[in-house]
Amino acid sequence: MARFRIFVTANFSRQHSALSKNVQNDVERTILLLSDSGHHREIDVHKLHGRLQGMYSCSVNFKYRIVFEYLEANRVVLNGVGDHDVYKM
Numbered sequence: 001m002a003r004f005r006i007f008v009t010a011n012f013s014r015q016h017s018a019l020s021k022n023v024q025n026d027v028e029r030t031i032l033l034l035s036d037s038g039h040h041r042e043i044d045v046h047k048l049h050g051r052l053q054g055m056y057s058c059s060v061n062f063k064y065r066i067v068f069e070y071l072e073a074n075r076v077v078l079n080g081v082g083d084h085d086v087y088k089m
Helices: 010-017 021-035 084-088
Strands: 005-008 056-059 065-071 075-082
Touching: 005 010, 005 021, 010 021, 010 075, 021 056, 021 065, 021 075, 065 084, 075 084
Parallel strands: 005 075
Antiparallel strands: 056 065, 065 075
16 A cells, blocks of 8 residues: 655644644544555545645544645645634635
């Protein structure tokens, strides 16, 4: 299975640091699963539409999501993390 190199935006870092420690731990676990393409079903990776077309989302838990995009050469950039308001970025 392919492994992805993960990059984060300043927006993602800011949103991540505002989360509780428990949610931050869940986010870190999800990022590890995202970096391994074999786990994409487990974290419900799916394409976004409309204003966020070209981006993807995955589930951290029932409430929180990560918005990201794939770049060339097995790279992923994380753009945002939060509850469903993260789609308003």
